[in-house]
Each structure stands twice: as C-alpha cells, then as structure tokens.
Amino acid sequence: MAVQPSTTSKITVFNVGLTVAHVGLRDVLDHRERQRVDRTVAEADRARFMLGAALLRTVAGSMLDLPAEAVTVDRTCSHCGRWHGRPTLPGTALEMSVSHSGAVVTVAALLGGGRVGVDVERTGDRPVREVVAWTIAEAQFKAGGGSGLTLHRLPPPAPRHVLTLATNRAAATVEVVDATTLLPPSTSWQPDPGRRRK
Ligand SMILES: [Zn+2]
Numbered sequence: 329m330a331v332q333p334s335t336t337s338k339i340t341v342f343n344v345g346l347t348v349a350h351v352g353l354r355d356v357l358d359h360r361e362r363q364r365v366d367r368t369v370a371e372a373d374r375a376r377f378m379l380g381a382a383l384l385r386t387v388a389g390s391m392l393d394l395p396a397e398a399v400t401v402d403r404t405c406s407h408c409g410r411w412h413g414r415p416t417l418p419g420t421a422l423e424m425s426v427s428h429s430g431a432v433v434t435v436a437a438l439l440g441g442g443r444v445g446v447d448v449e450r451t452g453d454r455p456v457r458e459v460v461a462w463t464i465a466e467a468q469f470k471a472g473g474g475s476g477l478t479l480h481r482l483p484p485p486a487p488r489h490v491l492t493l494a495t496n497r498a499a500a501t502v503e504v505v506d507a508t509t510l511l512p513p514s515t516s517w518q519p520d521p522g523r524r525r526k
Pocket residue numbers: 405406407408409410412413
C-alpha cells in the first residue's frame with residue numbers, strides 16, 4: 329500500500345491480542361530489538377515487546393511501502409540516550425505510538441505530521457475510573473504533553489482493558505482496526521535449516 333498525500337489527517341489504531349505472538353515475529357526486528365527480546369526474562373513481557381515492535385514495523389512498512397524489516401526505528405531515549413525511548417521513524421512523516429498491557433498490544437499511526445500518543449491498560453482489580461485517568465496521563469505524555477491535546481477514549485480492545493488516545497490534531501479522524509491479519513502468520517515461519525543441525 330503506497331502513501332497517498334492527504335489533506336485530512338487520520339489516526340489509525342491497530343490492536344492485536346497477545347495470543348498472536350509467535351517466535352517468527354522476531355525475524356522482522358532489528359538486532360537491538362532482538363537483543364532486548366532475548367534479554368527480557370518474563371515470557372509475557374518478552375511477547376508483548378516482540379509483538380509491539382513487530383506490529384510497529386508491519387504498520388509502518390505498509391504505510392511507507394517497505395518490508396517491515398527494512399523500516400528504520402529509532403528508540404534513542406531523549407533523557408539518557410539509551411535504546412529504550414519512544415520509537416520514532418526518522419526521515420518519514422509518520423508518527424507512531426505503541427502500548428501494551430495485559431492481553432493487548434496497540435499501535436497508533438498518524439501520517440503527515442502532528443503528535444499522537446496511545447495507552448492501553450488492563451484494569452485488573454483497580455477501579456476503572458483510576459485506570460482511565462492513568463491512560464489519559466500516559467497518552468498525553470506520549471503525545472508530547474502540553475495543552476491543546478485532544479483525547480479519544482476508544483472502545484475496550486479486550487474485556488477489562490482501557491484504551492485512550494491523545495493527539496494535537498484536533499480534527500483528525502480516528503479509526504480502530506484489528507491488525508491480526510496484518511502480521512506475518514506463524515505458519516510462514518520456518519526454522520533456519522542451519523540451526524536444526526546438531
Ligand atoms: Zn532513558
């Protein structure tokens with residue numbers, strides 16, 4: 329899908345369930361993302377990060393007309409310079425935000441300038457009101473903070489989850505899609521023949 333110049337901005341929010349994570353998604357990540365996957369001990373955290381990074385690349389690739397593994401993602405932290413910052417796509421007009429919690433991974437994409445921040449949280453035992461307030465604060469922070477941000481409370485992507493979006497593009501339309509079919513299916517993954525030999 330090639331990028332069409334557009335006069336109205338649209339934000340698309342791509343949701344997937346954690347159950348679609350599979351080891352083949354590691355193949356679309358760059359070496360630093362793979363290192364982070366490999367260093368993450370807790371299985372659910374590892375799956376959430378891998379799925380988030382793979383979904384970000386898959387969405388960006390489809391919007392930039394590139395293979396997911398060819399997308400350049402910069403994760404330099406603006407505070408300390410380490411590789412754990414908010415992902416940006418240098419040299420493109422694509423703004424993205426990633427969030428994962430509980431059973432859900434979500435990526436928001438805005439093409440053509442502007443800021444976007446998305447936050448998903450599993451409510452667990454907490455009062456929904458508290459969780460909503462938390463997601464608002466997180467989404468605003470990810471969208472760069474400050475006044476003039478427009479908030480969108482989006483439909484829960486799974487039971488007992490809250491999803492909130494913030495943007496400085498007040499007129500932007502927001503579309504929420506299930507991104508499961510965008511991801512490479514696990515059947516497409518084959519073990520590297522070299523790795524099977526003992
Ligand atoms: Zn940092």
